[in-house]
Amino acid sequence: MLNSTVTELSDALAARKISSVELTRLFLDRIKGLNGRLNAFITVDEERSLAQARVADERRSGGRAGRLTGIPVAHKDIFCTRGIRTTCGSKMLATFKSPYDAHVIERFNAAGAVLLGKTNMDEFAMGSSNETSHFGPVRNPWDLDRVPGGSSGGSAAAVAARMAPAATGTDTGGSIRQPAALSGVSGLKPTYGVVSRYGMIAFASSLDQGGPLAKSAADLALLMNAMAGFDARDSTSLERPAEDYTRSLNDSLQGLRIGLPKEYFADGVDADVLARVSEAVRWFEGHGAKTVAITLPNTGLAVPVYYVIAPAEASSNLSRFDGVRYGHRAKEYTDLNDMYRRTRAEGFGAEVKRRILIGTYVLSHGYYDAYYLQAQKVRRLIAKDFTEAFARCDLIMGPTSPSTAFALGAKTDDPVQMYLNDIFTIPAPLAGLPGLSIPCGFDAKGLPVGLQIMGNYFAEAKMLGAAHRYQQATDWHLRAPKEAQL
Amino acid sequence: MAWEIVVGIETHAQLLTHSKIFSGASTAFGAEPNTQACAVDIALPGVLPVLNAQAVELAVRLGIAVGGKISRKSIFARKNYFYPDLPKGYQISQYEIPVVQGGSLKIVLPEGEKTIRLTRAHLEEDAGKSLHEDFQGMTGIDLNRAGTPLLEIVTEPDMRGAKEAVAYARALHSLVRWIGICDGNMQEGSFRCDANVSVRKVGSNELGTRCEIKNLNSFLFMEQAIVFEASRQIEVLESGGKIQQETRLFDTEIGETRAMRSKEDAQDYRYFPDPDLLPLVISEKEINRIGSELPEGPESVRKRFVDEYHFSMEMAFVLTLDRVRAEHFDAFWKQLLELTANVDPIARVQAANFAMMEIGAAMGRLGIAVEEILPDRLAVLIARVLDNTISHRIAKEVFSAMLAGEGAPDEIIEKRGLKQISDSGAIGKIVDEVLAANAKQVEDYRSGKEKAFNSLVGQVMKRSQGKANPAQVNEILRRKLKAT
Amino acid sequence: MFLTPAQLHRIALLARIAVSPEEARAVTDRLNQVLGLIDQLQAVDTRGIEPMSHPLDTQQAVQQRLRADAVTEPDLRAEIQALAPAVEQGLYLVPKVIE
Incomplete structure (x- = not known):
């Protein structure tokens, strides 16, 4: 059961082979057994989960079950959940209990899914290794001395270690796709505006987008059917007709044009990563797809653009954490400003403070034009690269990350090296485009490699279809870390 | 500097x-x-x-x-x-x-x-x-x-x-x-x-x-x-x-x-x-x-009041401080124009000024909302001043009665018998009575004390309960003082 | 561009984050590493390029949706203020503000 996909579990529940309570207990026990070492979850409330499972079982008895009714799902601790704390991986919110549910949580509740727990993450989603969490790093199930990727590292590790059949994440510069790649699971970042940001604690508002992590592309499609949809409380939520994300799962690959950007197959990418990604591309070629050589000439500027825009927005988004209405407040202070300064110095970790300071600087008087405005202009150049590319191809493929999982602590002393690791995942959110990552093999050390598939705006179903065809012919996505090493 | x-x-x-x-x-x-x-x-x-x-x-x-x-x-x-x-x-x-x-x-x-x-x-x-x-x-x-x-x-x-x-x-x-x-x-x-x-x-x-x-x-x-x-x-x-x-x-x-x-x-x-x-x-x-749903603005109304209605700028300004008041006055004025088509425009504006003061006083002193004063009734009241049915002083009394809910102005004038006395015979009779009863003032007037005349006018007005036409009282009194 | 410790002091003040004198040097160095990265943007020719403030503005006319003017939020003071560090008589308490 632990190795089953959501699709299989849904069928098993429907066939009454197992109840939601049994299934939920199975995963709760698994979490209990593994979380001490992996640290994938920040908060688990067994009673609450089991109560929800009981409701789901009743709903099924009443004949009102949907595809996700009774399925346990882990949620990144960035989604506000009523009745169970939401920390965003920060000391600032270590005891914060949201009085409301995020839109995504409402959607899963409405579908009858069971909230399995809140997963660990980089503090305020700022990080690519899950090492910035106030609650300690998450360990990669494939090698406990390595990082799972970030910022949705807890979600990726939980799915990889079979602690949850599926999880939610958020992606600002790669925070779903990169941990999916490094932890050997599938993850999708949808088009900006498809999943409501209401109740998703903001990092960089013009980039943040929620999405699912699971074993397979077919599972991602099922989860998207629940997560996506218009929400009037988010002004950037798109008013579009509801989509069935499973509709293209069985589409043929015949004639599909796959763009291969030369910048994604260049120096600086691990040889094993290049080899595995190229093998996957060849599989697609062998099954009817055509490859097209393309160029995304401004790829190299994506990381600098991102490190202006994301910190700028973050510096403002995180101003609300001031120790007045909720969250941490310093114990000792001399006056109001001292209270603010100490509260924020104590409540935020080093990386968050660094980004707030950078953001404050690039927005400050005399620097706004040179940094922020310039970054927004270059952002358009990057988006234009994609517009031109998608005139020539249907999907773009390449590595999700230039390397496989790196060792804990390997990059913590060099923030720029850490940032550059996100070079292939940062461009899509800058352009607002969807991207997904699926496992496509292992490097020599036995660490998973991720294949990134990017599509045009609203091409999620097509991307999931291509991924699903690949996963029907391969089993990389079903491989699990060895139990002995967990 | x-x-x-x-x-x-x-x-x-x-x-x-x-x-x-x-x-x-x-x-x-x-x-x-x-x-x-x-x-x-x-x-x-x-x-x-x-x-x-x-x-x-x-x-x-x-x-x-x-x-x-x-x-x-x-x-x-x-x-x-x-x-x-x-x-x-x-x-x-x-x-x-x-x-x-x-x-x-x-x-x-x-x-x-x-x-x-x-x-x-x-x-x-x-x-x-x-x-x-x-x-x-x-x-x-x-x-x-x-x-x-x-x-x-x-x-x-x-x-x-x-x-x-x-x-x-x-x-x-x-x-x-x-x-x-x-x-x-x-x-x-x-x-x-x-x-x-x-x-x-x-x-x-x-x-x-x-x-x-x-x-x-x-x-x-x-x-x-x-x-x-x-x-x-x-x-x-x-x-x-x-x-x-x-x-x-x-x-x-x-x-x-x-x-x-x-x-x-x-x-x-x-x-x-x-x-x-x-x-x-x-x-x-x-x-x-x-834009199409916006009411006419105060600047435009003010301009209309000055250009078309010949109000002073000051009066127009006061009337347009508040839209309800301006609209109310506008309605009143339009009604008054219809009722007093043949009246001297200057007299009409003066009467309007009187009405504005009275409304202001009622609003200030009695806390009455302007909507409570029906514009067409007010127009009738002022028309009665302009056609000499009542004096300004009686108009005040009628206005108070209107505010007290006693009905339309004509009704009040009728009921209370406030119609101005313009019959020279009737006025002459009152003047004779006053002259007979105030020998001292008559004496003073004749010895050149103009003040005594005002006192006599006052007596006549009082005896007529304010209803005598003041202009006629003046004229008859002078005539009789000269004659005797 | 290069950040000096004096500029760091001003930015930390604007951001209301205490940076102790001991950490100042290290923080400045780290920030300068990042500024070195983003300074690459200065060399890009962006004449005639519109800033992109919304990720979908190349795809569709982006326009603010309006909400009907209706009171929809109930009073949740008790629940919301249970989260607050210091409250009295329904008010959030902060160190004395002098105007």
Whole structure:
């Protein structure tokens, strides 16, 4: 059961082979057994989960079950959940209990899914290794001395270690796709505006987008059917007709044009990563797809653009954490400003403070034009690269990350090296485009490699279809870390 | 050497919406602290703003009323600063592109009308309130007001001195109520003005360094604050000092301005477009619809009252301070014109002036709402003065009876027998009686004491219960005094 | 562009984050590493390019949706203020503010 996909579990529940309570207990026990070492979850409330499972079982008895009714799902601790704390991986919110549910949580509740727990993450989603969490790093199930990727590292590790059949994440510069790649699971970042940001604690508002992590592309499609949809409380939520994300799962690959950007197959990418990604591309070629050589000439500027825009927005988004209405407040202070300064110095970790300071600087008087405005202009150049590319191809493929999982602590002393690791995942959110990552093999050390598939705006179903065809012919996505090493 | 005082005004007008500009919490005044501060208003993690349609509509209304340009596309920005009454750590406001650009407002001064140019009007959210009473040595924060929609209306530095500034503030105050976008309640803070004051030598074209004065919550304080601030600046400059550009607070207790401590840090608001909100787009069609629904504005009504009705500018100004009153008077006047087509226009305007005073007195003294005075009844009453059925004095009595609910004017005149006596025989009879009873006054008059005549007139009027036609009384009395 | 410790002090003040004198040097160095990265943007020719403030503005006309003016939020003061570090008589308490 632990190795089953959501699709299989849904069928098993429907066939009454197992109840939601049994299934939920199975995963709760698994979490209990593994979380001490992996640290994938920040908060688990067994009673609450089991109560929800009981409701789901009743709903099924009443004949009102949907595809996700009774399925346990882990949620990144960035989604506000009523009745169970939401920390965003920060000391600032270590005891914060949201009085409301995020839109995504409402959607899963409405579908009858069971909230399995809140997963660990980089503090305020700022990080690519899950090492910035106030609650300690998450360990990669494939090698406990390595990082799972970030910022949705807890979600990726939980799915990889079979602690949850599926999880939610958020992606600002790669925070779903990169941990999916490094932890050997599938993850999708949808088009900006498809999943409501209401109740998703903001990092960089013009980039943040929620999405699912699971074993397979077919599972991602099922989860998207629940997560996506218009929400009037988010002004950037798109008013579009509801989509069935499973509709293209069985589409043929015949004639599909796959763009291969030369910048994604260049120096600086691990040889094993290049080899595995190229093998996957060849599989697609062998099954009817055509490859097209393309160029995304401004790829190299994506990381600098991102490190202006994301910190700028973050510096403002995180101003609300001031120790007045909720969250941490310093114990000792001399006056109001001292209270603010100490509260924020104590409540935020080093990386968050660094980004707030950078953001404050690039927005400050005399620097706004040179940094922020310039970054927004270059952002358009990057988006234009994609517009031109998608005139020539249907999907773009390449590595999700230039390397496989790196060792804990390997990059913590060099923030720029850490940032550059996100070079292939940062461009899509800058352009607002969807991207997904699926496992496509292992490097020599036995660490998973991720294949990134990017599509045009609203091409999620097509991307999931291509991924699903690949996963029907391969089993990389079903491989699990060895139990002995967990 | 003479100094010239230069003033620009920034007004924050709370817009008359039911809910806040970016949330569904109530904007009603006076609720228990923080009971109208919802998740969005207190900036819980994860919440997002959605713009209130009515706030936009009201802003456009003002833009059209002042003849400004309505931006087809305007942008909301974040103004970043830390303050406990600002929950998000930034205020959502329009910075580079405001919803209204330009426009103007005419003010009425003793020497005539003057046009004050507006720079812009932009939408933004209000902050909460800091209550400085002692709570264990701390300040209390009430966020009920946080997120209330504001329209900030900014003028060019077009006012010269406190009187002009106050005239502008009054004109704007009257306009925002006129077009129904703000209740204008200054005590509750619905209409708040800040004044940018500077001084310069007469004849100079350059602006001096300005100080912004906050907390001007009445027209009186505004006048006092500007007068004080200008003389302070002149004193500084005349003693060789320099003016520091700063924000100052008007202390109403001592009538002085002082620098605000909380604004001491040089601010750097780090404005940038709010990524949670998209550009506000207003279509030509919407602008036309809102324009077509706007009532005639006070400037236009004032002009009509002066040009077509021949009211004095002063009278027109007083009548157009309030739309209900102006519309009421307009209705009354139109009715009166019909009833008194053949009357001398000057007499008619004089009678109208009388009516205006009486209405004003009734509203002031008795607290009567102008709507309670039916315009057509009032017109009949004044028509009766103009056709000599009653005198002004009797008209007052009838008016009081009308207010007391005794019915239509003709009914009251009839019932109370107030019809003016214009029958010379009847008046002559009363005059004879008065002359017979007041030999002393008759004697005095004849020995040249003109005062005695007035006393005799008074006696006649009294005996006629005020009903005798005063002109006829005069004439008959003189004739009889001469004859006997 | 290069950040000096004095500029760091001002930015930390604007951001209301206490940076102790001991950490100042290290923080400045780290920030300068990042500024070195983003300074690459200065060399890019962006004449005639519109800033992109919304990720979908190349795809569709992006325009703010308006909400009907209705009171929809109930009073949740008790629940919301249970989260606050210091509250009295329904007010949030902060160190004395002097205007």
